[in-house]
Amino acid sequence: MLTRLKTKSERKLAKQICKVVLDHFEKQYSKELGDAWNTIRDILITPSCWQYAVLLNRFNYSFELEKDLRLKGYHTLFQGSLPYCPKSMKCYLSKTPDRMPSERHQIGNLKKYYLLNAASLLPVLALELRDGEKVLDLCAAPGGKSIALLQCAYPGYLHCNEHDSLRLRWLRQTLESFIPQPLVNVIKVSELDGREMGDAQPEMFDKVLVDAPCSNDRNWLFSSDSQKAAWRISQRSNLPVLQIELLRSAIKALRPGGLLVYSTCTLSKAENQDVISEILNSYSNIMPVDIKEMARTCSQDFTFAPTGQECGLLVIPDKGKAWGPMYVAKLKKSWTTNW
Numbered sequence: 001m002l003t004r005l006k007t008k009s010e011r012k013l014a015k016q017i018c019k020v021v022l023d024h025f026e027k028q029y030s031k032e033l034g035d036a037w038n039t040i041r042d043i044l045i046t047p048s049c050w051q052y053a054v055l056l057n058r059f060n061y062s063f064e065l066e067k068d069l070r071l072k073g074y075h076t077l078f079q080g081s082l083p084y085c086p087k088s089m090k091c092y093l094s095k096t097p098d099r100m101p102s103e104r105h106q107i108g109n110l111k112k113y114y115l116l117n118a119a120s121l122l123p124v125l126a127l128e129l130r131d132g133e134k135v136l137d138l139c140a141a142p143g144g145k146s147i148a149l150l151q152c153a154y155p156g157y158l159h160c161n162e163h164d165s166l167r168l169r170w171l172r173q174t175l176e177s178f179i180p181q182p183l184v185n186v187i188k189v190s191e192l193d194g195r196e197m198g199d200a201q202p203e204m205f206d207k208v209l210v211d212a213p214c215s216n217d218r219n220w221l222f223s224s225d226s227q228k229a230a231w232r233i234s235q236r237s238n239l240p241v242l243q244i245e246l247l248r249s250a251i252k253a254l255r256p257g258g259l260l261v262y263s264t265c266t267l268s269k270a271e272n273q274d275v276i277s278e279i280l281n282s283y284s285n286i287m288p289v290d291i292k293e294m295a296r297t298c299s300q301d302f303t304f305a306p307t308g309q310e311c312g313l314l315v316i317p318d319k320g321k322a323w324g325p326m327y328v329a330k331l332k333k334s335w336t337t338n339w
């Protein structure tokens with residue numbers, strides 16, 4: 001008898017929850033998030049209810065695709081309510097866990113859309129990129145946020161950095177698949193350890209995004225190798241050190257008056273609020289920027305957990321809004337240079 005090969009999403013559904021990770025998260029997050037954790041856990045361990053947003057590629061816009069999404073019941077995210085939301089960035093969401101098929105990469109053909117966790121757009125929008133600005137995406141692979149940044153504005157210079165060489169290849173392929181050649185010319189791709197970027201390019205950028213390596217809660221819960229998962233958990237307490245070092249480097253690379261956005265896809269307070277508190281406590285020239293307005297204006301589409309910070313938001317997965325986890329913090333470097 002012929003057996004049909006499983007599709008990528010069927011393989012994901014068939015994946016086992018990693019019990020070591022679940023137990024570890026259960027202990028930490030029930031303490032940090034209280035009752036909200038029960039709903040979050042149920043969503044995180046049920047990939048069949050995960051949602052996928054569709055970010056249209058303005059460089060290969062398809063009217064037919066947009067019409068089709070509307071007919072399928074998709075609606076646009078951030079319907080004109082955010083203080084900064086360029087019309088050129090179009091993202092569609094479905095209330096149900098519908099998943100558009102991924103497009104194949106074909107050399108010479110730009111893709112029409114990118115599938116993503118809609119909460120990933122919050123750090124991008126928080127950066128308020130304007131035409132002509134110099135922007136650094138310090139931890140850029142596989143490139144989702146770089147692509148989203150380019151839907152918002154035409155930077156004068158975009159520097160995408162990624163330390164892992166395999167993931168760097170993936171990043172290059174993403175850029176090649178979505179961005180036309182003339183624009184690729186203003187993008188520099190590098191393979192530095194992000195901790196060295198500040199010394200390499202001091203005060204060079206108007207905007208810096210640090211989408212940091214983190215516990216990546218969704219992914220870790222489905223580790224198929226439980227030994228590797230146990231090792232990751234044992235190393236987990238080192239992540240805040242790396243995250244702070246990346247932020248220190250990003251601060252060096254940022255020009256006075258520039259904006260810095262930090263994001264992670266974990267719920268962990270140690271990797272989110274505590275990292276940002278440490279930075280704010282150790283730099284007198286780094287100011288928190290209030291982003292509560294952002295949470296207020298998109299509460300229809302996202303559920304937020306309190307962070308105790310005006311400059312930090314935490315999107316938590318909820319029923320019918322299975323987006324996140326995504327932590328976003330917004331900081332500004334003051335014009336004075338004393339630290």
Ligand SMILES: C[S@@+](CC[C@H](N)C(=O)[O-])C[C@H]1O[C@@H](n2cnc3c(N)ncnc32)[C@H](O)[C@@H]1O
Nearest residue numbers: 139140141142143144145163164193194211213
């Ligand atoms: C959360 S992912 C970035 C996702 C990406 N911004 C996107 O939206 O597609 C974090 C990335 O940081 C990279 N990374 C880890 N350590 C790094 C370092 N020291 N310097 C730069 N990148 C690093 C990881 O390999 C990983 O690709």
